[in-house]
Amino acid sequence: MMKTSFKGNKSFLPSKPCIVCKKEMTWRKSWAKNWESVKYCSDACRRKKPD
Ligand SMILES: [Zn+2]
Numbered sequence: 001m002m003k004t005s006f007k008g009n010k011s012f013l014p015s016k017p018c019i020v021c022k023k024e025m026t027w028r029k030s031w032a033k034n035w036e037s038v039k040y041c042s043d044a045c046r047r048k049k050p051d
Helices: 043-047
Strands: 015-017 024-026
Antiparallel strands (some): 015 024
């Protein structure tokens, strides 16, 4: 059986690609205050930022 009952509308959350690995990052509550300055999906990507 497929899960068809979603609670809430998660597709409403904003997302953007990590500038290093291009992986889609979905908005997190912990990013609420600095979402606009979030550029990396993880500390690993933050360390190997592009030149
Ligand atoms: Zn990344």
